[in-house]
Amino acid sequence: MKNLAEMGRSAKKAAENLALASSGEKDRGLAAIAAALRAHTEELLAANGRDTASAAEGGMSRSLLDRLTLDEKRIEDIAAAVEEIIALPDPVGQVDQGSQRPNGLSITRVRVPLGVVGIIYEARPNVTVDAAALCVKSGNACILRGGREAIETNRALAALMDKALEEAGFPAGAVQLVTDTSRESAQEMMRANGLIDVLIPRGGAGLIKAVVENSTVPVIQTGVGNCHVYIDSPCDLAMGVRIIENAKCSRPSVCNAAETLLVHREVAEKFLPAAKEALDRHGVQLRGCPHTRRILGESVRPATEEDYAAEFGDYILAVRVVDSLPEAIAHIRKYSTGHSEAIVTSDYGHSQAFTRQVDAAAVYVNASTRFTDGGQFGLGAEIGISTQKLHARGPMGLAELTTTKYIVLGSGQIR
Amino acid sequence: MKNLAEMGRSAKKAAENLALASSGEKDRGLAAIAAALRAHTEELLAANGRDTASAAEGGMSRSLLDRLTLDEKRIEDIAAAVEEIIALPDPVGQVDQGSQRPNGLSITRVRVPLGVVGIIYEARPNVTVDAAALCVKSGNACILRGGREAIETNRALAALMDKALEEAGFPAGAVQLVTDTSRESAQEMMRANGLIDVLIPRGGAGLIKAVVENSTVPVIQTGVGNCHVYIDSPCDLAMGVRIIENAKCSRPSVCNAAETLLVHREVAEKFLPAAKEALDRHGVQLRGCPHTRRILGESVRPATEEDYAAEFGDYILAVRVVDSLPEAIAHIRKYSTGHSEAIVTSDYGHSQAFTRQVDAAAVYVNASTRFTDGGQFGLGAEIGISTQKLHARGPMGLAELTTTKYIVLGSGQIR
Numbered sequence: 001m002k003n004l005a006e007m008g009r010s011a012k013k014a015a016e017n018l019a020l021a022s023s024g025e026k027d028r029g030l031a032a033i034a035a036a037l038r039a040h041t042e043e044l045l046a047a048n049g050r051d052t053a054s055a056a057e058g059g060m061s062r063s064l065l066d067r068l069t070l071d072e073k074r075i076e077d078i079a080a081a082v083e084e085i086i087a088l089p090d091p092v093g094q095v096d097q098g099s100q101r102p103n104g105l106s107i108t109r110v111r112v113p114l115g116v117v118g119i120i121y122e123a124r125p126n127v128t129v130d131a132a133a134l135c136v137k138s139g140n141a142c143i144l145r146g147g148r149e150a151i152e153t154n155r156a157l158a159a160l161m162d163k164a165l166e167e168a169g170f171p172a173g174a175v176q177l178v179t180d181t182s183r184e185s186a187q188e189m190m191r192a193n194g195l196i197d198v199l200i201p202r203g204g205a206g207l208i209k210a211v212v213e214n215s216t217v218p219v220i221q222t223g224v225g226n227c228h229v230y231i232d233s234p235c236d237l238a239m240g241v242r243i244i245e246n247a248k249c250s251r252p253s254v255c256n257a258a259e260t261l262l263v264h265r266e267v268a269e270k271f272l273p274a275a276k277e278a279l280d281r282h283g284v285q286l287r288g289c290p291h292t293r294r295i296l297g298e299s300v301r302p303a304t305e306e307d308y309a310a311e312f313g314d315y316i317l318a319v320r321v322v323d324s325l326p327e328a329i330a331h332i333r334k335y336s337t338g339h340s341e342a343i344v345t346s347d348y349g350h351s352q353a354f355t356r357q358v359d360a361a362a363v364y365v366n367a368s369t370r371f372t373d374g375g376q377f378g379l380g381a382e383i384g385i386s387t388q389k390l391h392a393r394g395p396m397g398l399a400e401l402t403t404t405k406y407i408v409l410g411s412g413q414i415r
Numbered sequence: 416m417k418n419l420a421e422m423g424r425s426a427k428k429a430a431e432n433l434a435l436a437s438s439g440e441k442d443r444g445l446a447a448i449a450a451a452l453r454a455h456t457e458e459l460l461a462a463n464g465r466d467t468a469s470a471a472e473g474g475m476s477r478s479l480l481d482r483l484t485l486d487e488k489r490i491e492d493i494a495a496a497v498e499e500i501i502a503l504p505d506p507v508g509q510v511d512q513g514s515q516r517p518n519g520l521s522i523t524r525v526r527v528p529l530g531v532v533g534i535i536y537e538a539r540p541n542v543t544v545d546a547a548a549l550c551v552k553s554g555n556a557c558i559l560r561g562g563r564e565a566i567e568t569n570r571a572l573a574a575l576m577d578k579a580l581e582e583a584g585f586p587a588g589a590v591q592l593v594t595d596t597s598r599e600s601a602q603e604m605m606r607a608n609g610l611i612d613v614l615i616p617r618g619g620a621g622l623i624k625a626v627v628e629n630s631t632v633p634v635i636q637t638g639v640g641n642c643h644v645y646i647d648s649p650c651d652l653a654m655g656v657r658i659i660e661n662a663k664c665s666r667p668s669v670c671n672a673a674e675t676l677l678v679h680r681e682v683a684e685k686f687l688p689a690a691k692e693a694l695d696r697h698g699v700q701l702r703g704c705p706h707t708r709r710i711l712g713e714s715v716r717p718a719t720e721e722d723y724a725a726e727f728g729d730y731i732l733a734v735r736v737v738d739s740l741p742e743a744i745a746h747i748r749k750y751s752t753g754h755s756e757a758i759v760t761s762d763y764g765h766s767q768a769f770t771r772q773v774d775a776a777a778v779y780v781n782a783s784t785r786f787t788d789g790g791q792f793g794l795g796a797e798i799g800i801s802t803q804k805l806h807a808r809g810p811m812g813l814a815e816l817t818t819t820k821y822i823v824l825g826s827g828q829i830r
Contacts, residue, residue: 020771099793105782107792114804115774193627197804212608216628218805239827246829355822356435359530367520367825376830377522377821378514389529389612389818390633391806403804406792407770410782412654414661415791 004188007143008195010173011116015141017171019113023090025169026136030086032164033133037079040160044075047156048125055149063253067124068149078129081381085133088380091399092139106409111402113139115197118189119383120145120211122203125153131202132161132175134383138401141174143196145189147203148181155179190215202384205311220391220400222384225255225339226311227369230328230354231271232345233264239366240344241274244317246368247342249282253313255385256340256372260308260318262328265291268321272296284315291321308335325350329357336360338387340369361387361394419603422558423610425588426531430556432586434528438505440584444551445501447579452494452544455575459490462571463540470564478668482539483564493544496796500548503795506814507554521824526817528554530612533604534798535560535626537618540568546617547576547590549798553816556589558611560604563596570594605630617799620726635807635815637799640670640754641726642784645743645769646686647760648679654781655759656689659732661783662757664697668728670800671755671787675723675733677743680706683736687711699730706736723750740765744772751775753802755784776802776809 002010018026037044048070055065091111098108117140119131128146135142146154158177165174178185189196190211198218201211205224212221229247231240247258263271272295276286287303288296300319307318308331322328332341342364343354351365362372372395374382379397386392392400417425433441452459463485470480506526513523532555534546543561550557561569573592580589593600604611605626613633616626620639627636644662646655662673678686687710691701702718703711715734722733723746737743747756757779758769766780777787787810789797794812801807807815 016772019774101791101793105786109809112774213631218634218803220805236827242827242829250830351824357431359434359527360820362821362823364823365825367823367828368830370830371520371823371828372821376516378516388633390635393818394524394821403808405775406777406787406809408777408779408782408786409766410780412651412657413782413786414657415665415783415785 004178004185004192005195007173007176007178008116008192011141011143011176012195014171014173015113015115018136018139018141018174019092019115021139021170023092026090026139027086029136029165029168029170030082030133032168033129033161034079034082036160036164037075037082037129040156041072041075044153044156044160045070045072047152050152051150060149064123064149070125070153074126078126081126081130082133085137085381088137088398090137091402096404103413104411105413108407109404110407111399112405114401114403115140116195117142117401118145118192118196118199118217119143120186120189120199120201120203120207122147122207123149125150125157127202128154128157128177129161130381131383132158134381134398134401136165136174138398140401143176143178143189145178145181145186151179151181186210187214190217193217200384220384220386220396221388222386222396223255223339224311224337224387225257225385226260226309226335226337227256227258227340227342228260228262228332228336229258229342229344229369230262230332231264231267232325232328232343232347232350233266234346235267235344236346237267237271237274240271241278243342243344243366243368244275245278245282247370248279248284248317249315250368250370252315254370255311256369257313258317258342258369259310259312260320260335262331263319263321264325264328265321265323268292268295272319279317282315284317287316287318289320292319295321311337325353329354332358339385340364340372342367342369361385419593419600419607420610422588422591422593423531423607426556426558426591427610429586429588430528430530433551433554433556433589434507434530436554436585438507441505441551441554442501444580444583444585445497445548447583448544448548448576449494449497451575451579452490452497455571456487456490459568459571459575460485460487462567465567466565475564479538479564485540485568489541493541496541496545497548500552500796503552503813505552506817511819518828519826520828523822524819525822526814527820529816529818530555531610532557532816533560533607533611533614533632534558535601535604535614535616535618535622537562537622538564540565540572542617543569543572543592544576545796546798547573549796549813549816551580551589553813555816558591558593558604560593560596560601566594566596601625602629605632608632615799635799635801635811636803637801637811638670638754639726639752639802640672640800641675641724641750641752642671642673642755642757643675643677643747643751644673644757644759644784645677645747646679646682647740647743647758647762647765648681649761650682650759651761652682652686652689655686656693658757658759658781658783659690660693660697662785663694663699663732664730665783665785667730669785670726671784672728673732673757673784674725674727675735675750677746678707678734678736679740679743680736680738683707683710687734694732697730699732702731702733704735707734710736726752740768744769747773754800755779755787757782757784776800
């Protein structure tokens with residue numbers, strides 16, 4: 001296997017080329033990738049079969065095994081996702097501001113690619129193609145490091161993409177896979193200043209924390225979501241039930257799912273039993289504050305500090321009754337990871353206070369937190385959801401994979 | 416002295432308040448700062464006198480001592496700079512994109528403050544006020560850590576600003592100074608995740624490198640500039656002489672000054688003697704490649720690898736003759752710090768190739784690199800010049816001290 005320094009140099013060369021490629025050229029490269037995915041479905045399934053066989057042998061849980069498994073339909077979906085990326089507008093070259101200065105200098109700020117993007121992720125092989133396609137479209141080379149469990153599948157996917165891009169006229173190295181899945185190879189990527197321009201970790205809280213703490217390469221932190229739904233007084237209680245049911249149960253494993261329900265004291269007696277009925281149908285386990293347990297009964301398990309801080313990613317929901325809107329906001333300030341936070345209210349002033357005072361990537365009034373997603377926000381495919389404040393916040397589309405450059409055209413101006 | 420954790424908590428409280436303050440309220444706070452600076456000029460001069468006395472005793476160089484010294488005019492200039500910041504538009508609350516989604520959700524992305532900004536800087540006391548004023552205007556609290564040499568002046572300035580803000584109705588803690596100027600206090604700021612939202616180092620290459628390598632708090636890297644001026648063939652040679660003279664000599668210590676001159680072989684015989692004549696008038700020492708020395712004579716000292724990589728910050732200029740535009744671009748790719756790069760050319764295609772292929776915060780055609788500056792670019796005062804690609808690139812004004820938040824208004828939408 002090539003070492004990271006070699007990969008980095010080859011990625012840098014490819015990045016110089018990709019940065020100058022026209023949208024048409026990049027789209028042809030992506031079309032070649034989609035075609036290759038379809039043409040090599042059998043090979044990909046064979047490689048994936050090797051991964052799933054060793055994962056099953058190693059005792060991987062059913063839900064993880066399901067994430068890892070490809071079939072013909074999933075490969076077709078991955079190819080179709082590449083075609084959706086082709087259809088998105090190219091951010092490179094867009095002018096985001098410009099002016100003529102009093103001394104006659106013409107200054108424009110244009111979007112340019114970041115360069116070489118490193119992505120460290122876990123089991124799902126579709127990320128390998130999604131991430132590579134978003135990088136190609138935005139003119140970046142990428143160095144991908146997926147999980148050990150998916151190594152055979154990822155090898156096959158990366159080889160196929162690199163070959164498709166070469167056949168479409170791009171230099172080798174535009175899409176590369178780190179095949180060493182040891183902890184050391186991830187560490188090496190985190191210290192690859194000068195070779196990797198930005199590192200994006202995608203996966204569980206542990207992975208993201210490790211990257212943030214150890215990387216000297218600039219990082220975009222994604223995805224940990226301890227999201228809250230707050231049921232205010234007054235509000236449409238039936239709407240509140242629909243929203244918490246959707247936010248908790250429509251896909252509990254994702255980062256925009258709700259983890260804690262906050263309820264205003266004045267509506268708790270009416271709201272909590274109705275919410276419990278809806279959540280019971282999905283088998284949601286509640287963990288409540290003392291007030292919640294007085295209303296719903298002792299069968300509800302008590303909530304601990306850890307429960308309020310947890311991203312369960314499962315059919316578990318912490319519940320707390322609060323005395324006021326400020327108390328709800330204070331709870332959110334204390335436990336929120338800054339992902340998505342919602343209020344259900346019919347009071348205009350409360351909606352204003354909540355959206356202004358809650359500090360998160362996305363703040364909702366009367367809607368489910370589940371909408372925090374590039375597709376739902378109209379940005380197209382996303383490379384992740386940033387929960388940091390620098391560079392990008394919330395769903396990151398193609399524009400977030402670019403930086404800017406000032407171009408200053410003069411006629412001999414000096415200062 | 417308070418410890419950093421206490422300062423961070425108090426800054427966070429102040430930041431919550433500042434984030435909700437109206438532009439009018441923030442401007443009144445800034446006006447109070449400007450007034451206090453003028454009212455307490457004598458106290459400030461006394462504090463500064465203690466700093467300059469110990470610096471002179473300690474053998475500080477004249478140019479550094481000059482940077483450290485305040486007088487009545489400099490204090491007036493600092494107060495006037497605060498008033499210029501008052502006059503700038505408030506970025507907070509600006510909506511930078513928005514749409515109505517097919518399901519009726521209204522999504523807007525609004526600018527919000529970053530929260531608590533940490534700034535680590537060196538000797539100049541005007542940075543203390545500039546940085547604080549930019550943070551207040553953009554709704555951020557700040558924790559400032561200046562150099563040991565300016566500690567008495569900074570103490571006086573910070574106390575005066577905090578008091579002025581309190582009198583204008585802001586809670587204490589909006590502007591705080593770390594009075595422990597040991598290496599440990601800087602290290603502690605770099606690890607203050609959860610207390611400091613972003614860290615901005617301002618100073619020499621050593622400081623910036625230390626912060627980038629050791630900080631787990633997100634960093635905006637500023638300022639190191641190894642800038643090039645490339646004299647192309649064909650070009651207006653007299654314009655080339657004016658531009659390199661200005662880029663090198665108008666203020667050699669700043670980051671947008673030129674450090675290396677590249678000259679196309681075809682024009683070198685004519686250009687180099689003319690450039691040398693102009694540069695000689697400023698006492699610039701040239702360090703040349705063998706070709707340069709054949710033209711200008713053996714009295715020109717040979718340039719080493721280190722010279723091409725250096726940010727001299729002084730009346731020294733490395734010179735290299737290149738065979739072609741691609742060779743000039745390759746040299747810049749190898750040695751550039753990505754700050755400001757200029758071509759002097761009369762060829763349209765060459766200007767296009769240079770601006771597209773050179774990867775830097777600001778790329779110039781036929782103008783001096785010295786224009787890379789918030790004021791010159793029309794952004795108003797700047798907190799620094801970013802040479803990184805994430806979040807901000809080039810001069811950073813008020814907008815770069817903000818992040819965004821998606822506000823999603825619904826009527827019961829679920830997914």
